[in-house]
Every structure is written in structure tokens, then in C-alpha cells.
Amino acid sequence: MTDASAIRGARPDTGARSYGILIVDDEPAILESLELTLGSDYRVHTAESGEAGLAILEREKIALIISDQVLPSMSGVEFLEKAIEAAPHAIRMMLTGYADIGSMSRAINEGRIYRFITKPWEPEEVRLNVRRALEAFELATENTQLTAALADANERLRAENLFLRREVERRYGFDKIIATSRAMDRVFDVMEKVSETDATVLIVGETGTGKDLVARAIHYSGRRKDARFVAQNCAALPDTLLESELFGHMRGAFTGAHADKKGLFEVADRGTIFLDEVAEMHPGMQVRLLRVLQDGEIRPLGSSETRTADVRVIAATNRDLRKDVEEGRFREDLYYRLRVVEIDLPPLRERKTDIPLLAHHFLDIANGKMGRKIQGFTNAAIDRLVAHEWSGNVRELENEIERTVALAGNESAISVDMLSEHIRGATPAMNVSPEAFAGDIALSEAVDALKRNMILSALAETGSKTRAAERLGIPRQSLQKMMKRLALNDS
Ligand SMILES: Nc1ncnc2c1ncn2[C@@H]1O[C@H](COP(=O)(O)OP(=O)(O)OP(=O)(O)O)[C@@H](O)[C@H]1O
Ligand SMILES: [Mg+2]
Structure with missing residues (x-):
């Protein structure tokens, strides 16, 4: 629909003069008199036979057709039936010499004729009928235009949606993982192989190595990409909340459970669930997760019924999970369930x-x-x-x-x-060699410089004071005191 008015939803041009009316009758006197009645308000075309009328319909834009019932070669009903093909939206009226409605009832019933005009007619009545008929035409046209504009807008939305989805896929697809090293080539190889399967994947790697990115890429490049990818950090929640987050709960299952809630396993149905920091899961949760992985059934907290969910599980950890197993912190059976395929992301x-x-x-x-x-x-x-x-x-x-x-x-x-x-x-802290301080600098100043340097690099690398203190081997409070004395501010 190129008509701008259709898109803005404005009414089409209502200038009466622009409407074309076709009158078909074999009596020139009748054509003349109708032309006289309607000619000043509309573009009137006349024809003395059905054939001539159809020829006009081919050429002209006609909003209203008035046809005599009795025509020389084809009847008025036949002509109007043919006219439907040439001008489907035009309103059709029939002229009839005697009030023989019975013979026209078939056509009227099928909605093919808007109304009939009996001869002789009152010019004023014809004008009124024509005006009403054209109003109906106008509404019908507007309707089609709006429908077309809507269909257009829908089409645009659909395209936009598709574009956005591609965008997301691109954002999380393999090509967002920037790498050229051999080590990452191997990672890509495995990713490619697993993305088309439903195998459970365990991604292992130090913080910031791209575990999140890899999990999303596996989801968005496999056949589950049209369903959801949901992520849950297992370290972020206490046991009961994590359980309810993953498996859902029924109203009243615990204090604060005011309504039923779907768990992420159900939300991610036919998609992927990403269990981040899975090593932090408490023993009780580990058992429950193991059961889900074993029989694909989930049971919301407080419910006696189980539900099935078709979910692919990807887990990640920055810990040495095998060591956690050896030391009894992580269930061995769950470990093997999770690491059907293991992807090791090498540190940078x-x-x-x-x-x-x-x-x-x-x-x-x-x-x-x-x-x-x-x-x-x-x-x-x-x-x-x-x-x-x-x-x-x-x-x-x-x-x-x-x-x-x-x-x-x-x-x-x-x-x-x-x-x-x-x-x-060079290697941070260690570059403060005695030579660097040659000259008359006090020992305490050199030590302060070394401290300042080590604190700054520990902070930059770990991103938090707690972890920086851990790395430096001092209590957090000591670090804070030292920073204050060395005039290192928090930012
Ligand atoms: N190969 C890569 N190409 C481009 N960006 C990357 C790559 N690896 C990681 N990143 C970016 O580095 C940041 C950290 O990556 P990500 O969050 O995936 O790491 P992570 O292993 O999940 O870390 P954490 O253990 O702290 O959760 C993100 O902004 C990610 O987009
Ligand atoms: Mg992460």
C-alpha cells in the first residue's frame, strides 16, 4: 500500500467528484436522465450493453455500478456477476422496471447487489441512495487500506524480529568469540561438535576466560536457539531459594511463597539452562540436581507431583572440580553427570x-x-x-x-x-629493584613505594579488596589501613 493516507489511518479522499459511477442500460433516455441526476456530483460513465460496461470497468476506477435488469445480450444479473471480477469493491445496484424482487432474490441474498431502484424513480431518492452506497464503499475501501497497512506493519515487525533474533544470535554466536590461538581452536572444535547435541557440558576456566560467552554460543548455534537460554548463578542464593529458582514452588511451600512459581527448568523448556559457579552448590542441592539429570523430572517445592522438562544443561566453574570431588566437597556422581563433555578454557x-x-x-x-x-x-x-x-x-x-x-x-x-x-x-611488584632506588632515598620510602605498587596491582588484577588482601597474604583490615596510610583511595 503506497497511499500515505492509508498508513496514517486518515480517511481516503472524500471529494464526491472523484467517484466514478457506471450506468448500464439499453435505453438512452434512461442513461441520459440518470446522468442528469448524478452527473454534477460524480464522474458518470454510461454503457448500452453489459459488454460495453465491462470494457469501461477495465479502464476506469469505478466505485458504483447501476445496471438495468434487462439488457440485450447478457442479463443485468449476469453482467453484475462478471463485474465482481473486474471491480470487486464497487457497489452494485440494479434498476428494475417492475418490482420483481423475487427474480432478484438470489443475487441479493448472495450479497451481490447492494439495493435495487424501481422505475420510475425520484431523482432525490436516487441521489440519497447513491450517497449512502458510496459511504459504504468508502468504509469498505478504508477498511481494506487499513488492513493492508496493518499487514504491512506486521510484515515489517516480523522482519524486525527476525533481524533482532539474528542480532542476538550473532552477538552470542561463535563469531563473537575472538581468538586465533591453537588452544582456542580446540575449544571451537568441541563447541561445534556439542552444539548440535543435547549433551551436558561442563565449562571449566579461570574467572574472565569467557565461560559465559561459550555457554551462550553453544545455545545460540544449536537447534535449541529458538527456545530460551536461562542462566543461574548457583553461588548467589541460599539452598531453598536456589531450589525454588531452579525447580519452582507451590504457594505456601515456605514463608514468603505467596504464589505458585515456575522454576527455570520449566522456563527453559526445550532450551538451555546455564548453571554458573556450580561448584558452590550445597550437598542437598547437589542431590536434587543429580535426580533431575538422571530422570529428567522436576518437582516444585511443596508439590507432590513431578513434571518433565526438556532442558539442556551447561554448567560452569572456575574451581578445580575434580579436586573438590577428591576432597569430598562435590558429589562424584554429579561431577560425572555434568562433565559428559568438558570444555577447558585456557587462561589468557x-x-x-x-x-x-x-x-x-x-x-x-x-x-x-x-x-x-x-x-x-x-x-x-x-x-x-x-x-x-x-x-x-x-x-x-x-x-x-x-x-x-x-x-x-x-x-x-x-x-x-x-x-x-x-x-x-615489567613483572609488577618485582621491578622495584634496589637500583631503581639508587640515590639518597630512605629505606621506608622505598618500602612504601613497593607496598603501593603491590597493592595497586593486586587490586587491579582481582578487582576487590577482599581478594587483593587474600593475594597479598594480609587481613583485609590491614590492607585498608595500609591503603589509608599510603593515601591510596578506594577508586
Ligand atoms: N574470546 C573472547 N572474545 C571476546 N570477548 C571475550 C572473550 N572471552 C571473554 N570475553 C569477554 O570477557 C568478559 C568476561 O567473559 P565471561 O563473562 O564469559 O567470563 P567468565 O569465564 O564467565 O567469567 P567468571 O568466571 O568471572 O564468570 C566478557 O565481557 C566477555 O564478553
Ligand atoms: Mg561467568
Whole structure:
């Protein structure tokens, strides 16, 4: 529908003059008199036979057809039936010399004739009937136009939806995982193989190595991609809540359960559930999860009935799960159920060839986000990035690039001095050699400098004071005190 008025939902042009009326009668006197009655308000076309009338319908836009009942070669009913094909939306009226409604009832009943006009007629009555008929035509036309506009809009929405879905698939598909290293080639190989199966997958890797990304890529590239991908962090909730989150609960199952609630296993039906930090699951939950994996049945809290769910399970952990099994923290039977296929994501320091590629990838993203146009890195800067240990893995690299771009001025490339201090130096902390302090610097100052340096790098790498303190081997409170004394603020 190209007519803009249809899209805006406005009424079509109601200028009476624009409507075409076709009158078919074999008596010229009747044609003349009707033309006189209607000619000043409408475009009137006349024909003396059904054939001539059909020819006009081919050429002209006709809104209303008035036909005599008795015509020379084909009857008026026959003509109007044919006219339906040529002008399906035109309103049809029949002229009849005697009030022989009986003979026309078939046509009227089938809705083919809007009304009939008996001869002789009152001009005023004909005008009124024509005006009403055209109003009906107008509404019908408007209706079709709106329907077409709606269909159009629907089509656009559908296309948009499809586009968005592709976008999501692209966002989480394999091609969002940037890598070139041999180690990651092996990961891709396994991912490709498992994505078309329903096998349970255990993804193992240090924090920030891309476990989340890999889980989504497996879902969005397999046959379950049209159903949902739901993720649950198993460390985030106490036992009962986690159980209710995963398996659902019935109203009143526990204090605070005010209504029935569907669990994620049901929400993800025919899709994928991602159990993140699965090692943190308490023993009781481990048993319940094992049962679900064994017989595919879930039982909401407080319910006596079980339900089945067709869900693919992907689990992830940054712990050494085998060690947890050996030390009795994780059930061995569950461990084997989960690691039908295991994907080991190597830490970034073991795939350093990925670093330049990832750095450029994150630079593009940061440029886009912050409206910058930084072209790349100096060789020395790339060398520093490659040399760094990245204990926070890809996430730490991502944060570093984002930070650098945010703090950059109008440089065209990222150079070493724009990088964070702990990345700029050689192996962090250890670069504070005695020679670096040659000259008359007090021992306490040198020690402070060393402390400052170590604290900053521990903070940058772990991202939290608790973990930084752990890494430095001191209590958190001591770290806080030390930071205060060294004038290191929290940010
Ligand atoms: N190969 C990669 N290519 C592009 N981006 C990556 C890659 N690996 C990780 N990332 C990005 O790094 C960040 C961390 O990745 P992700 O959240 O998947 O790690 P994780 O292993 O789940 O970490 P955690 O154990 O802390 O949950 C995300 O922003 C992710 O998009
Ligand atoms: Mg994660």
C-alpha cells in the first residue's frame, strides 16, 4: 500500500467528484436522465450493453455500478456477476422496471447487489441512495487500506524480529568469540561438535576466560536457539531459594511463597539452562540436581507431583572440580553427570597470541561506545599487553582497554605510558629493584613505594579488596589501613 493516507489511518479522499459511477442500460433516455441526476456530483460513465460496461470497468476506477435488469445480450444479473471480477469493491445496484424482487432474490441474498431502484424513480431518492452506497464503499475501501497497512506493519515487525533474533544470535554466536590461538581452536572444535547435541557440558576456566560467552554460543548455534537460554548463578542464593529458582514452588511451600512459581527448568523448556559457579552448590542441592539429570523430572517445592522438562544443561566453574570431588566437597556422581563433555578454557596467559586480536577488538568496542577514533596500539604497548600475566583474563584486558580509551586525549594510538601502571612495568611488584632506588632515598620510602605498587596491582588484577588482601597474604583490615596510610583511595 503506497497511499500515505492509508498508513496514517486518515480517511481516503472524500471529494464526491472523484467517484466514478457506471450506468448500464439499453435505453438512452434512461442513461441520459440518470446522468442528469448524478452527473454534477460524480464522474458518470454510461454503457448500452453489459459488454460495453465491462470494457469501461477495465479502464476506469469505478466505485458504483447501476445496471438495468434487462439488457440485450447478457442479463443485468449476469453482467453484475462478471463485474465482481473486474471491480470487486464497487457497489452494485440494479434498476428494475417492475418490482420483481423475487427474480432478484438470489443475487441479493448472495450479497451481490447492494439495493435495487424501481422505475420510475425520484431523482432525490436516487441521489440519497447513491450517497449512502458510496459511504459504504468508502468504509469498505478504508477498511481494506487499513488492513493492508496493518499487514504491512506486521510484515515489517516480523522482519524486525527476525533481524533482532539474528542480532542476538550473532552477538552470542561463535563469531563473537575472538581468538586465533591453537588452544582456542580446540575449544571451537568441541563447541561445534556439542552444539548440535543435547549433551551436558561442563565449562571449566579461570574467572574472565569467557565461560559465559561459550555457554551462550553453544545455545545460540544449536537447534535449541529458538527456545530460551536461562542462566543461574548457583553461588548467589541460599539452598531453598536456589531450589525454588531452579525447580519452582507451590504457594505456601515456605514463608514468603505467596504464589505458585515456575522454576527455570520449566522456563527453559526445550532450551538451555546455564548453571554458573556450580561448584558452590550445597550437598542437598547437589542431590536434587543429580535426580533431575538422571530422570529428567522436576518437582516444585511443596508439590507432590513431578513434571518433565526438556532442558539442556551447561554448567560452569572456575574451581578445580575434580579436586573438590577428591576432597569430598562435590558429589562424584554429579561431577560425572555434568562433565559428559568438558570444555577447558585456557587462561589468557597460556594463549598470548590472542591478546593483540582481543586488544583491537575491545578497542573497536570502546571507540564505538565513547565516540573515539583511536587507531591502534604502538608496538611497545602491544608488547606490554602480551607480556602481562592477566590473572583476571579476558575480562581484565577488556577493562584495561576501556579504561585506557576513557582516559585518552586525542592520541591516535595507545602507547605504553597510557596503560595502567602495573601493566606498564615489567613483572609488577618485582621491578622495584634496589637500583631503581639508587640515590639518597630512605629505606621506608622505598618500602612504601613497593607496598603501593603491590597493592595497586593486586587490586587491579582481582578487582576487590577482599581478594587483593587474600593475594597479598594480609587481613583485609590491614590492607585498608595500609591503603589509608599510603593515601591510596578506594577508586
Ligand atoms: N574470546 C573472547 N572474545 C571476546 N570477548 C571475550 C572473550 N572471552 C571473554 N570475553 C569477554 O570477557 C568478559 C568476561 O567473559 P565471561 O563473562 O564469559 O567470563 P567468565 O569465564 O564467565 O567469567 P567468571 O568466571 O568471572 O564468570 C566478557 O565481557 C566477555 O564478553
Ligand atoms: Mg561467568
